[in-house]
Amino acid sequence: MENLSQVKELLKNSKRVCVLTGAGVSAESGIPTFRGGGDSAVWKGMPFEKISSAEMVEKDLDAVWEWFDHRRALYKDCLPNAAHRAFTLWQERFEEFTLITQNVDGLHERAGSREILELHGNINHAKCVDCSGIYRIDPQIVPHQPSECSECGSKLRPDVVLFGEMLPIETFQKAERRSKRCDVFFVVGTSALVYPAIGLADLAKYAGAKLVEVNPEETPMTSFCDFSLCGNAGDIIPLI
Numbered sequence: 001m002e003n004l005s006q007v008k009e010l011l012k013n014s015k016r017v018c019v020l021t022g023a024g025v026s027a028e029s030g031i032p033t034f035r036g037g038g039d040s041a042v043w044k045g046m047p048f049e050k051i052s053s054a055e056m057v058e059k060d061l062d063a064v065w066e067w068f069d070h071r072r073a074l075y076k077d078c079l080p081n082a083a084h085r086a087f088t089l090w091q092e093r094f095e096e097f098t099l100i101t102q103n104v105d106g107l108h109e110r111a112g113s114r115e116i117l118e119l120h121g122n123i124n125h126a127k128c129v130d131c132s133g134i135y136r137i138d139p140q141i142v143p144h145q146p147s148e149c150s151e152c153g154s155k156l157r158p159d160v161v162l163f164g165e166m167l168p169i170e171t172f173q174k175a176e177r178r179s180k181r182c183d184v185f186f187v188v189g190t191s192a193l194v195y196p197a198i199g200l201a202d203l204a205k206y207a208g209a210k211l212v213e214v215n216p217e218e219t220p221m222t223s224f225c226d227f228s229l230c231g232n233a234g235d236i237i238p239l240i
């Protein structure tokens with residue numbers, strides 16, 4: 001694959017590398033993507049954008065937990081794949097490596113990646129609806145426990161960014177800083193449709209970075225990339 005050797009050549013002289021991953025990087029671990037069809041796109045007749053929304057947390061927190069506990073049950077037996085593992089090696093290979101993910105499945109962390117910028121939160125964290133206290137919930141326990149805040153007694157909600165909510169500001173600002181100064185920005189396994197996350201690729205490109213996409217399908221980002229590696233992340237990333 002000609003592009004692959006060009007990307008490897010490019011990385012030889014690169015000091016700062018950013019990677020933005022989406023659901024596609026976990027597809028080979030058995031986790032359904034959002035827009036690749038399959039049954040994850042609709043939950044009890046409700047599109048996932050609706051059940052995963054700030055409005056539903058207000059209206060029916062139990063239904064939101066039912067959807068997230070359903071996904072936690074799916075995720076709990078899934079393991080990191082070759083792409084997740086390869087990225088843990090990249091954090092030793094470059095002077096500055098930044099892993100930014102839209103995924104909430106926690107697989108990058110389980111693979112051994114450190115300092116992950118989880119733009120959309122983590123499905124195994126819960127937070128209090130009132131005092132915002134954060135709780136780690138055991139990935140193996142479904143439904144989630146605890147359900148109340150031990151500090152103030154209020155209900156807990158998934159610590160995940162829902163549609164209509166702001167991203168964690170410090171995490172996003174760090175991702176912006178790193179995107180602006182990197183030499184190469186990888187976009188791996190994302191449909192490149194959801195802002196502000198995918199806007200980081202634009203930011204990197206305008207700041208002078210080379211843009212590399214890894215995806216078996218074309219996306220709105222493909223024509224904007226310097227290199228587009230067509231295929232599965234689990235095959236391509238370890239080759240790089």
Ligand code: APR
Pocket residue numbers: 021022023024025027028033034035036102103120188189190191192193194214215216217219231232233234
């Ligand atoms: N390797 C690489 N890419 C893959 C693979 C694979 N094995 N399998 C599928 N893909 C690609 C698909 O072609 C698609 O472009 O992964 C992408 C998955 O797109 P989405 O399902 O839209 O996931 P994502 O881009 O992460 O969604 C962004 O939307 O639903 C919200 O908050 C949620 O973080 C999510 C955000």
